[in-house]
Every structure is written in C-alpha cells, then in structure tokens.
Amino acid sequence: MSDKWWQSAVVYQVYPRSFADSDGDGIGDLRGVIEHLDYLHELGVDVVWLSPIYASPHDDNGYDISDYRAIDPLFGTFDDFDELLAGLHDRGMKLVMDLVVNHTSDEHPWFVESASSTDNPKRDWYWWRPARDGARPGEQGAEPNNWGSFFSGPAWQLDPQTGEYYLHLFSRKQPDLNWENPEVRDAVYEMMNWWLDRGVDGFRMDVINFISKVTSLPDGVVPEGALYGDAYPYFAQGPRIHEFLHEMHERVFAGREDRYLTVGEMPGVDIEQARRFTDPRNGELDMVFQFEHVDLDHGPGGKWDHRPLTVLDLKRNLSLWQEGLADLGWNSLYWNNHDQPRVVSRFGDDGENRIPSAKALGTVLHLMRGTPYVYQGEELGMTNVPFASIDGFRDIESLNHYAEAVDILGASADEVLAALRRTSRDNARTPMQWTSGPHAGFTAGTPWIAVNPNATEINAEAEVRDPDSVFAHYRALIDLRHRSEVVATGDYALVLPEHPQVFAYTRGLGDRSLLVLANLSGEPAAFDAGQLPGWAVAGGGGAGIEPELANLGPATEALRGSLRPWEAVVYSRG
Structure with missing residues (x-):
C-alpha cells in the first residue's frame, strides 16, 4: 500500500457558515455539520477540512481571527467541537483545521497591544512603518510603500493613535504578523500544538507562502493601468520561508508526522518551489495548493479579466504538475474551494450538460496522482449563482472590487457585475443545497446569503437516492481510489x-x-x-x-x- 495514509485519502472541505444551520439564525454551525456526518460517511471521504470556526469579527468570514483558542459563538461551543471531532473519528474520518497565521484580526489581543503604543512589547509582532520620508501621515501617497491589498486599496492602514501605518495584504482588519519576531513564531507553534493535543489531525495553512517578507519592504513595479506596485516578489516565497516552515515542522510535527496532514495554500508557487516545499527530506509540508490551473482563465488584468479556457491549456498544465512532482513531493488535486467559482459553471456546462460535465471534470481530477479535495456541493454539481445586482453579494473582495472599479476607475457597472457573477468567491459560498424545500433545507431562518434558485433541481436529498447522480459518480470515484493502488500511487x-x-x-x-x-x-x-x-x-x-x-x-x-x-x-x- 501507499507510504502515507493521505496518498489514498480524499478530503472534503466544509465552509461552516454555508454548510448547515441547526439553530435557525441563518448561519451554518458545528451542530449542522454534526447532523450531516452520515452524509459525508456515505460519500466516502476520509478527511474533513473545516474552514475557520475561531472567534472573529467576520470581516472576511472568519479568516480574520481574534482568538485562535476560542470557538466563535456563531458556530457553537467547544462541546459541539468535541462532539464533531469524536463523530468523525468514530466513523473513521479525520479533521483538518484551517490555520490562518499570515495575519490576525485587528481585534486580536496581540494587535490591540501592538497598536497601543510604539514601545509596547508586542509592537514588533506586526509590520509597522512611519509615513514616507517628507510625507505627513494620512496624506495621499504617504504610505510606506506602493503595495496594494488583495482586497483593493493600499496595503497600509494609518493608525491615528500612534501616527504609523500597519501592513495588511488583505483587509485593513487583517494586519500581517511579523514572522521575523521569534516570539510570534513561538506563539503560533504553541497554539498549533494545543489544537493537535485536542485531537485534530492536521492543518490547511492559509497563504502560508506569504509569511516571510523582504524586510526592507521596497516599492513594487507598477504595471500599466494599475494603481499599485507588484509586491509579490517581496512577500511570497520570502528569504526565510523554508527556515520558518522547517522550524514549524520541528516544533510541531517532528516525530509524529505520520499522524497528520499538512497542506499549504501557496498562490503563485511554481513546480520547482513546490518540489522543495514538499520534499520529505526538507521537513516542511506534505503538499501545497498551487493556483496555476485555476488561473488559466484569467486575462492580463487578473481574476476579473476573463479569457476562455482551452482543454489543451488545462491538460498541459495539470500534466506538467503531475510530471514535476512524480519523483518528489506530492500533488493536491482540486477544482473548487471557498475562494473559487463553481467548476461546472467555470470549466464545464452548467446548462443541459451539467450532470455529464460535472462527472467528466470529477473523473479527470480524481484519478490523477495526488490527494483530491472536494468542496461542499461539488459532489452535487452545484453551479454559480445568477446574482441580480451588487446587493446580492456578501464577499468583501467582491464588494471592494466593485466600488474601486466603478467609483474610482470608472468601469461599466454592468461589465463589473458580469465579472463578479463569473468569478466572485460568493459563487462557492451560497448555502449547501440539501433539499428542494425552503432555503434548500439549509436553515429554518433567513440565510445570511441567498440560496441558489436551482436548489429545487440540484440537492442532496434527490441525488443520494439517484444511482446516476453526480453524487453517485463522486462516490464511485472515491471508492476506486480507495481500492486501487494504481490510482493512489501509480x-x-x-x-x-x-x-x-x-x-x-x-x-x-x-x-x-x-x-x-x-x-x-x-x-x-x-x-x-x-x-x-x-x-x-x-x-x-x-x-x-x-x-x-x-x-x-x-x-x-x-x-x-x-x-x-x-x-x-x-x-x-x-
């Protein structure tokens, strides 16, 4: 059999906010997950990856964490968590937590202390810088460098109390941790061990290749038509990234690696870098999430600039990764996650050929060499959403992009909406479609984001009973991986x-x-x-x-x- 348990495993991502609501408040929760463990067991998956359930102000739907050791009351309690963990383990499944340590919430006690004064002991736990030489704090262009945020606007926020700026690659409420400070790393490793001691089975690590920055934080080259400099060379695969990840491995996983799964989300990583990150001799990660195949339909203007995908491009790219990690490292295999539009709408046909195209795409992906990841609803062939207006969106990235593109750059509102309908992260975040009933059986209340209208036709209740459904096909693909060593390691x-x-x-x-x-x-x-x-x-x-x-x-x-x-x-x- 395969050397590592995860080589023949299939992972299922649960986005708790949108999975199942047990208490009628319109937001999914841990008890909702518990109530559907038999569904996951019937599908046949081996691991559940749980998107963040930690205490959070929810500026970015929980990826802005204010306490790594607390369950947000929106999702439940530690009793609920312990019951979920036990329920998974009793069914032979494992639980992987989402680890978000490139940044915290600005409401995390660490940042509150850091922002309290320039001489606070935790000041250096984050990236603080004064205004540019000769500029007054708050003036246009006074930011310490010309980096832009992934969520639009500058990557720097002025703190009026201390008169300095802090770095946030994402929302202004998500300040970046300074991993150069060993106290930060100590605190992160201690927290990780705390969760492993509670019984979790590993971590999916959010944008983990961003934790090492070039400490001089230089300006980036401003592409034509862009508002901000290209900062990627200065915060991704930084000078100490391998040192930090190896240190994490030694401090958290060493001696018990075979029990756990570690996967690092790494936007922009290439094959050679992935080989180094996942080479077992280096003691860093088991596998990485790379983005090349899901960037193939992005034009020169990025994710909102669509260009048609070709089958030739897709199979050449995926094959390069299969060949590149054939003798060293390991691939993660995915079409969907909480940040990507639905694959059947993106690379398939969500009209009359929805069912066969969803099955075909699943077949191609699942039988490659690597560990497949299924995002909730993918196994049903769930589709993108026909958002009628900007009012239907909830995602901070989408809302900020719309405001910047329309109000600042003067783009056509209709064209921006068309791009959002195609690419917005909210396509993946509408409620799981359990039944054909009200709100798709997701909640007895009002859902935090509207249910896709096609839930009357696409839902788990109907598909579990149908031997020709997308669900049945995914179950067969998972079963084939489990029983075939050729699929697992060939x-x-x-x-x-x-x-x-x-x-x-x-x-x-x-x-x-x-x-x-x-x-x-x-x-x-x-x-x-x-x-x-x-x-x-x-x-x-x-x-x-x-x-x-x-x-x-x-x-x-x-x-x-x-x-x-x-x-x-x-x-x-x-």
Missing part, C-alpha cells in the same frame, strides 16, 4: 497530448494500469485509437481490459476512437 502519462477536446491519460503500477478518457467539450470527439497502444484494437478493446467507470452509460465506442459530448470513461487492465 505513474501518470498523458496521451493524445495535442487533441483539442480529449483529456486522456494512463496510470500504471507494475503490470496493472488504468486508462482515463474524457471529452471536455459539448461536441462529439473523434481521435486516433491507434494512439492508445495496448488498449484499442480492431474489436474495440483488448484482452483483460475491464470497464471501471462511465458517466453516460456503457461506452461502446470509446476504445474505437469516439467519445460523446462530455463523455468520460475509465478502463483497467492487469
């Missing part, structure tokens, strides 16, 4: 590399192999079956070849070189 090889519609690859381990064929388009696809050596013969299949999965019923022509629109088929041999 080699990967791309086939039909230049075909503009078909994503095809093989997995191999010893004398056993797997063939995956998927037409990722709404048109029939023909290909030269002769390019599938050992699989396609005159009769349409060779000796010992067995069908494993198909999303459109029996695949009579796939091994003869023909796939129906959005058809995905899987064969095994040996």
Whole structure:
C-alpha cells in the first residue's frame, strides 16, 4: 500500500457558515455539520477540512481571527467541537483545521497591544512603518510603500493613535504578523500544538507562502493601468520561508508526522518551489495548493479579466504538475474551494450538460496522482449563482472590487457585475443545497446569503437516492481510489497530448494500469485509437481490459476512437 495514509485519502472541505444551520439564525454551525456526518460517511471521504470556526469579527468570514483558542459563538461551543471531532473519528474520518497565521484580526489581543503604543512589547509582532520620508501621515501617497491589498486599496492602514501605518495584504482588519519576531513564531507553534493535543489531525495553512517578507519592504513595479506596485516578489516565497516552515515542522510535527496532514495554500508557487516545499527530506509540508490551473482563465488584468479556457491549456498544465512532482513531493488535486467559482459553471456546462460535465471534470481530477479535495456541493454539481445586482453579494473582495472599479476607475457597472457573477468567491459560498424545500433545507431562518434558485433541481436529498447522480459518480470515484493502488500511487502519462477536446491519460503500477478518457467539450470527439497502444484494437478493446467507470452509460465506442459530448470513461487492465 501507499507510504502515507493521505496518498489514498480524499478530503472534503466544509465552509461552516454555508454548510448547515441547526439553530435557525441563518448561519451554518458545528451542530449542522454534526447532523450531516452520515452524509459525508456515505460519500466516502476520509478527511474533513473545516474552514475557520475561531472567534472573529467576520470581516472576511472568519479568516480574520481574534482568538485562535476560542470557538466563535456563531458556530457553537467547544462541546459541539468535541462532539464533531469524536463523530468523525468514530466513523473513521479525520479533521483538518484551517490555520490562518499570515495575519490576525485587528481585534486580536496581540494587535490591540501592538497598536497601543510604539514601545509596547508586542509592537514588533506586526509590520509597522512611519509615513514616507517628507510625507505627513494620512496624506495621499504617504504610505510606506506602493503595495496594494488583495482586497483593493493600499496595503497600509494609518493608525491615528500612534501616527504609523500597519501592513495588511488583505483587509485593513487583517494586519500581517511579523514572522521575523521569534516570539510570534513561538506563539503560533504553541497554539498549533494545543489544537493537535485536542485531537485534530492536521492543518490547511492559509497563504502560508506569504509569511516571510523582504524586510526592507521596497516599492513594487507598477504595471500599466494599475494603481499599485507588484509586491509579490517581496512577500511570497520570502528569504526565510523554508527556515520558518522547517522550524514549524520541528516544533510541531517532528516525530509524529505520520499522524497528520499538512497542506499549504501557496498562490503563485511554481513546480520547482513546490518540489522543495514538499520534499520529505526538507521537513516542511506534505503538499501545497498551487493556483496555476485555476488561473488559466484569467486575462492580463487578473481574476476579473476573463479569457476562455482551452482543454489543451488545462491538460498541459495539470500534466506538467503531475510530471514535476512524480519523483518528489506530492500533488493536491482540486477544482473548487471557498475562494473559487463553481467548476461546472467555470470549466464545464452548467446548462443541459451539467450532470455529464460535472462527472467528466470529477473523473479527470480524481484519478490523477495526488490527494483530491472536494468542496461542499461539488459532489452535487452545484453551479454559480445568477446574482441580480451588487446587493446580492456578501464577499468583501467582491464588494471592494466593485466600488474601486466603478467609483474610482470608472468601469461599466454592468461589465463589473458580469465579472463578479463569473468569478466572485460568493459563487462557492451560497448555502449547501440539501433539499428542494425552503432555503434548500439549509436553515429554518433567513440565510445570511441567498440560496441558489436551482436548489429545487440540484440537492442532496434527490441525488443520494439517484444511482446516476453526480453524487453517485463522486462516490464511485472515491471508492476506486480507495481500492486501487494504481490510482493512489501509480505513474501518470498523458496521451493524445495535442487533441483539442480529449483529456486522456494512463496510470500504471507494475503490470496493472488504468486508462482515463474524457471529452471536455459539448461536441462529439473523434481521435486516433491507434494512439492508445495496448488498449484499442480492431474489436474495440483488448484482452483483460475491464470497464471501471462511465458517466453516460456503457461506452461502446470509446476504445474505437469516439467519445460523446462530455463523455468520460475509465478502463483497467492487469
């Protein structure tokens, strides 16, 4: 079997605010998760990754933490948490917590102390700087450098009490911790150990490649048409990032690595960097979340600037990562999370081909080498949301972008809304669709964000009973990973590399192999079956070849070189 337990595991991300509400206040909670543990068990997942449930002002929906050792009352109590953890463990599942330590909330006691005076002992726990030379604090352009925030506006906020600015790569209520200070690192490691001692099984680490900054904090080059400098070279993969992550490993996980899963979210990381981060000899992380494949439909203007995705680009990119981490490190496999639009609307067809395209995309992803991550509702084929106006959005990133683009840059409100409907994080954050009833069975109250109107057709209650549903297909994919060592650890090889519609690859381990064929388009696809050596013969299949999965019923022509629109088929041999 595989060396590490997580190589054959599947992770399911729960965004608690939108998963299930048990008390009718319109916000999901821990008891709501507890009430659906049997659903997760039936799906077959091995790990639940829980987005933040810590005490928070919720400026960024809990990714702004005011107390790492407290459960926010919105979500419940520690009794609820302990019951959830026990319920998962009793069902053979593990729990991974979200670790957000690039920044805290500005309401965290650490920051409150840090901001109280320039000589406070915790002043250096965050990045404080005076105004630029010759500038008065508060004047336009007086910020210490020209960096911009991911959530629009400058990355610096003036504190009127001390007359200095603090750095926030995200919201102004999310000041960045200064990892150069060993006291900060000590406090973080102590907190992590505290959670592991409570019984959690690892951490997903939010933007963890941002924790080491170039300490001089220089200006970035301002791209044409941009308001702020490109600061990425100065805060990502910084000069001490490997030192910090290795130190974390030694202080938190050393000697008990086999029990835990560590995955680092790393925007902008490339293959060579990922190899170093996940090389077991370096003692840093088990795997990283890279962003290259989910950036393929971004134009020169970034995530709001859409460009059409091609199948060629997608399979070339994913294959580069498969090959790049084949001999060293490990891949994470994902289409969706709380920050990404729904994949069936993004890379599939959320109209008449919603079900087959959701299955095809799931097939392509889950049978690669790596650990798959399922985001809540993905297993149902949930779609993007037809937001009618800006009033329907709740996400701080989306709201800030709209205000900056329309009010400051003079962009068309209709064009900005179209981009938000396509790309906003709120597409992933509407309530989980449990039933066809009021508010999709998510809450007995008024949901904090409106339910997608298509919940009457797309919901768990209907899909769990339907053997041809997206849910049933995901369950089959997860089962295949569990029972096939070829899927868990076999080699990967791309086939039909230049075909503009078909994503095809093989997995191999010893004398056993797997063939995956998927037409990722709404048109029939023909290909030269002769390019599938050992699989396609005159009769349409060779000796010992067995069908494993198909999303459109029996695949009579796939091994003869023909796939129906959005058809995905899987064969095994040996």
